[in-house]
Amino acid sequence: MWNVHGAMSAPPPAPFDPQAFDAHVMSTYARFPIALERGEGCRVWDTTGRSYLDFAAGIATCTLGHAHKNLVEAVTRQIGRLHHVSNLYYIPEQGMLAALLAALGAGERAFFCNSGAEANEAAIKLARKYGRTRLGIERPVVIAAQASFHGRTLATVTATGQAKYQQNFDPLVPGFVHVPFNDATALGEAIVELDRERKQVAAVLLEPLQGEGGIRPGDPAVFRKIRELCDARGILLMFDEVQVGVGRSGKWWGHQHLEVEADVVTLAKGLAGGLPIGAMLCKRSCDVFQPGDHASTFGGNPLACAAALTVLMTIEKDKLVDNARLRGDQLRAGLQALAKSSPGKIAEVRGWGLLLGAELGSTEPRTAADIARAALDAGLLVVPAGPRVVRFVPPLIVTAAEIDEALAVFARVLAG
Numbered sequence: 214m215w216n217v218h219g220a221m222s223a224p225p226p227a228p229f230d231p232q233a234f235d236a237h238v239m240s241t242y243a244r245f246p247i248a249l250e251r252g253e254g255c256r257v258w259d260t261t262g263r264s265y266l267d268f269a270a271g272i273a274t275c276t277l278g279h280a281h282k283n284l285v286e287a288v289t290r291q292i293g294r295l296h297h298v299s300n301l302y303y304i305p306e307q308g309m310l311a312a313l314l315a316a317l318g319a320g321e322r323a324f325f326c327n328s329g330a331e332a333n334e335a336a337i338k339l340a341r342k343y344g345r346t347r348l349g350i351e352r353p354v355v356i357a358a359q360a361s362f363h364g365r366t367l368a369t370v371t372a373t374g375q376a377k378y379q380q381n382f383d384p385l386v387p388g389f390v391h392v393p394f395n396d397a398t399a400l401g402e403a404i405v406e407l408d409r410e411r412k413q414v415a416a417v418l419l420e421p422l423q424g425e426g427g428i429r430p431g432d433p434a435v436f437r438k439i440r441e442l443c444d445a446r447g448i449l450l451m452f453d454e455v456q457v458g459v460g461r462s463g464k465w466w467g468h469q470h471l472e473v474e475a476d477v478v479t480l481a482k483g484l485a486g487g488l489p490i491g492a493m494l495c496k497r498s499c500d501v502f503q504p505g506d507h508a509s510t511f512g513g514n515p516l517a518c519a520a521a522l523t524v525l526m527t528i529e530k531d532k533l534v535d536n537a538r539l540r541g542d543q544l545r546a547g548l549q550a551l552a553k554s555s556p557g558k559i560a561e562v563r564g565w566g567l568l569l570g571a572e573l574g575s576t577e578p579r580t581a582a583d584i585a586r587a588a589l590d591a592g593l594l595v596v597p598a599g600p601r602v603v604r605f606v607p608p609l610i611v612t613a614a615e616i617d618e619a620l621a622v623f624a625r626v627l628a629g
């Protein structure tokens with residue numbers, strides 16, 4: 214047990230005691246039964262000293278892996294100088310981050326917050342105000358996709374097109390409609406239907422690649438049609454790039470794979486390499502926010518922004534977008550070879566760059582969670598994406614040797 218008074222100096226009890234943990238932490242997660250205490254590059258160590266190859270990366274978040282020199286230096290420097298002041302004052306690091314994101318093509322205007330859900334909340338609020346003030350819509354509707362994931366706050370869980378996340382949280386937030394993913398015809402029909410009597414649709418919110426929904430990439434031809442549908446009616450096209458953005462896909466932004474422009478882009482997971490940050494970016498012409506419209510106490514504080522700046526500059530300098538593409542190609546080829554050599558075990562390998570999913574096949578009775586557990590026992594961390602898809606999202610610094618190592622472990626797990 215912790216001694217409250219000695220907590221500053223006392224190390225956590227060893228060995229780690231999950232029961233003591235569960236005594237006071239709410240049971241909102243089905244946790245794997247290990248506690249990680251140290252990391253370096255693409256490797257982490259648990260409290261018993263056992264090491265794992267980390268292809269989970271804090272759920273596609275630790276862009277630069279663990280204990281990266283640049284990140285350690287930047288965060289240490291910033292916390293020693295000034296870490297938080299609130300948005301009552303100008304924050305130079307925030308301005309620099311917004312300018313860098315604009316230069317990289319994410320969007321010209323930025324609002325900073327602390328998570329993916331918050332970034333999407335900001336996008337939904339922007340869409341509603343845009344709908345009311347620019348399109349004259351009294352009760353703006355946002356259309357999202359089935360099987361999507363946009364977060365756990367009430368509005369974003371409503372935007373999320375999966376009933377399992379909404380169960381028991383009724384009444385949900387009004388103003389959301391869902392259509393099948395990768396289906397421009399269904400989207401077009403929904404817009405016509407909703408706008409039949411009076412215009413209602415303000416925005417379409419889509420992941421360029423559905424992450425939690427099973428690593429399902431968008432189809433460029435479909436997304437080009439969706440872009441045209443939105444343009445014809447002045448509807449905002451908003452991309453949730455919380456998981457796919459910031460280089461992971463082998464391009465800076467996921468929507469670059471679809472070759473369509475975004476009106477709004479949301480980011481979070483990988484942006485500050487594991488420090489909490491979220492961002493909602495938009496074209497200058499879509500920025501309808503004024504003082505008082507939206508706010509966040511922590512959002513864009515000097516510490517988070519210094520971390521994000523370092524992550525982006527390191528990605529540029531060390532060519533990590535290229536690395537994500539090359540190592541992603543290697544991992545995909547390896548997984549496809551496995552699918553071939555063990556028929557029925559893997560039905561399909563999908564994804565972009567270092568955001569890949571292996572959908573389990575008909576001869577594999579185990580769930581993705583079972584496989585993730587078996588992989589953990591074999592020294593490899595991976596993440597399920599739905600019941601049948603095993604997700605591989607290593608840090609963008611991953612090496613060719615580490616990809617080979619992960620593939621060898623995964624082959625044993627599949628065979629086992």
Ligand SMILES: *Cc1c(COP(=O)(O)O)cnc(C)c1O
Binds near residue numbers: 333
């Ligand atoms: C993880 C995720 C979110 C939610 O992000 P949080 O930081 O957990 O709030 C939203 N959208 C997508 C696509 C995600 O992958």
